[in-house]
Amino acid sequence: MKQVTVTVIDPVGLHARPATxxxxxxxxxxxxxxxxxxxxxxxxxxxxxxxxLGIPTQSEITISATGDDEEAAIEAIEEVLRAQKIIA
Structure with a gap:
């Protein structure tokens, strides 16, 4: 299992658009x-x-992946969420 803990910085938290x-x-x-x-x-x-989960802004979340492509999954998800300014 690979995991990363990040902070949600999107002003609305992890709802609707950022969740999508x-x-x-x-x-x-x-x-x-x-x-x-x-x-x-x-x-x-x-x-x-x-x-x-109702994740508000400035919350710490942990994203985890288990499987054949777990490392690539965590890296790609983290990269996309940072690029969209959803997490810091």
Whole structure:
């Protein structure tokens, strides 16, 4: 398993548009990709799952991947979310 802990800096948190960006990035990989916030963990490939966490701005989240392409998945997801200024 590969994981990274990051801070959400998008002004609206990880809702609607930023959540869609995250889900689209995660869905490109075979690995199981999850996001954890305040003790809850959901499948990052599920828009409803990600939005159900209600992640506000300035929150720390942990993104984890398990599978054949776990390292590439974490790197790509982190890169996309940083480029869109969703995480710091």
């Amino acid at each position: 960006v995250a889900v689209n990035a995660a869905s490109k990989f075979k690995s199981d990709v999850n996001v954890a916030f305040k003790g809850r963990e959901v499948n990052m490939k599920s828009i409803m799952g990600v939005m159900s």
